[in-house]
Amino acid sequence: MTAAKRERQDAILELVSTRAIGSQEELRQLLVARGWDVTQSTLSRDMRDLRIARVPTPTGVRYTAGERSLGEEGRATLAGLLPQLFQNLEYTRELIVVRTHTAGAQPIAEAIDAEGNPDILGTIAGENTVLLICRTDAARERVVKRLLALAAR
Numbered sequence: 266m267t268a269a270k271r272e273r274q275d276a277i278l279e280l281v282s283t284r285a286i287g288s289q290e291e292l293r294q295l296l297v298a299r300g301w302d303v304t305q306s307t308l309s310r311d312m313r314d315l316r317i318a319r320v321p322t323p324t325g326v327r328y329t330a331g332e333r334s335l336g337e338e339g340r341a342t343l344a345g346l347l348p349q350l351f352q353n354l355e356y357t358r359e360l361i362v363v364r365t366h367t368a369g370a371q372p373i374a375e376a377i378d379a380e381g382n383p384d385i386l387g388t389i390a391g392e393n394t395v396l397l398i399c400r401t402d403a404a405r406e407r408v409v410k411r412l413l414a415l416a417a418r
Contacts (some may be wrong), residue, residue: 274312277308278330287327318350320350351363351369352366354413359394360396369393371396375390377397
């Protein structure tokens with residue numbers, strides 16, 4: 266990653282964590298005001314790289330990337346994302362269905378996959394639903410317990 270890209274992404278993270286920003290264009294204009302004249306496609310790539318998600322709040326939809334949400338290599342961590350994006354979960358046998366706020370499923374699934382938890386065979390994510398496939402019922406119990414603990418933070 267180039268120094269300029271890292272600085273631009275740091276500026277994006279700082280803006281998203283300190284302001285209620287509801288659209289990419291609003292974020293782009295804030296970056297322009299700071300001297301970063303970025304295209305919409307560059308901003309979209311940066312936001313995807315940073316795992317920034319849109320979440321509903323009492324005052325409207327906003328972008329978020331909590332302080333704890335980024336781990337090594339700039340990847341979003343499950344501990345950082347789950348408290349912000351989690352709505353509920355249900356399970357049966359070796360399957361867990363996690364419901365998230367709109368656009369929250371992909372970042373959650375990616376964070377789960379990045380952990381490499383041996384109890385989880387894989388994930389499938391839609392817009393606001395993640396399906397986790399566990400190895401056994403006992404594995405599912407461990408995963409459910411951990412997800413609920415992380416979501417409660």
